[in-house]
Amino acid sequence: MAYKGYLVDMDGTIYLGSKPIPAGKRFVDTLQEKGLPFLFVTNNTTKSPETVQKRLADEFNIQVGTDLIYTASLATIDYMKDDDKGDKVYVIGEAGLIDLILEAGFEWDENNPDYVVVGLDSQVTYEKFTIATLAVQKGATFIGTNSDKNLPNERGLVPGAGALISLLETATQTEPIYVGKPEAVIMEKALDRIGLTKDEVLMVGDNYETDIRSGINNGIDTLLVLSGFTPKEAVPSLPVAPTYVLDSLDEWDIDK
Structure with missing residues (x-):
């Protein structure tokens, strides 16, 4: 068809x-x-739609508007707005996730967030996982941007967001809400x-x-x-x- x-x-x-x-x-x-x-x-939550747009143009000669790029970051924001349990958030992720969430009106809170969001973070640390673990244990809603255990790149299949989310799931004994x-x-x-x-x-x-x-x-x-x-x-x-x-x-x- x-x-x-x-x-x-x-x-x-x-x-x-x-x-x-x-x-x-x-x-x-x-x-x-x-x-x-x-x-x-x-x-992919590591890049904003604007960054993705520029990369498509500069590296791959593909010209599209940002309105044609829908990331798991945007879907996560849409989910939290629909869920409407609060506006305080702690995020493990990169600029393409964190910046968009904060720009959407959510407030950063490491102690008592309403949501803990975990996406891919190439600079993740034990301390970030500790903050997230304690917040989920206190009752924060645990959101995983996507369940990708690996990502394909020129080096092979490298760890994806799902691998990081699995660590926090093990530490908290709490299943995440997946969005992507x-x-x-x-x-x-x-x-x-x-x-x-x-x-x-x-x-x-x-x-x-x-x-x-x-x-x-x-x-x-x-x-x-x-x-x-x-x-x-x-x-x-x-x-x-x-x-x-x-x-x-x-x-x-x-x-x-």
């Missing part, structure tokens, strides 16, 4: 770490040429942004556990591209098959 719009992962789909995936750029170029709506939906892919929160908000329904869009990504599960779990067709996280040899044993599996996005016929 011909889809009216696309939800598209970035890392492992459009680029791999700092390396471009040429078929990914060609795919985006085709969407733009045909005027088809699309939205980048990413679990494959959870419903980020997908429902992404559909709101693109202005289409579940049956009108295709979720495109390289990671079965996040990208493809986000479609399967939420009633959205999926395209698994074997350019990043999930290897080809894993496909036959996947518990629920993606709607489509391709070696390269060059193989996808947008008009079909």
Whole structure:
């Protein structure tokens, strides 16, 4: 079927770490040429939409507006605003998460926050985990931005936000509320942004556990591209098959 719009992962789909995936750029170029709506939906919380926009332009020659970039940071903010349990927060994460949360009106509180949010933090310390652990033990709502245990980059599969969140989950004996892919929160908000329904869009990504599960779990067709996280040899044993599996996005016929 011909889809009216696309939800598209970035890392492992459009680029791999700092390396471009040429078929990914060609795919985006085709969407733009045909005027088809699309939205980048990413679990990466380390960068703001403005930083992602600049990186896409400078490193990969992909020109998009910030309104086409929906990160797990934005989904986390949307979740906390809907949840409305308070405005005090402690965050383990980088600027792309912390700055956006504070700009959205939340206040930093290390002693009695309403929320503890954990995302990827390449400078994480034992002290940060200690503050977060004590806050959750006092009753703060524990939010994990996304469950990615690993991230694909040019060095291999490095630790992701899910690995850090698992440490805090062990320390607190408390399960986090996950917001990013494959959870419903980020997908429902992404559909709101693109202005289409579940049956009108295709979720495109390289990671079965996040990208493809986000479609399967939420009633959205999926395209698994074997350019990043999930290897080809894993496909036959996947518990629920993606709607489509391709070696390269060059193989996808947008008009079909």
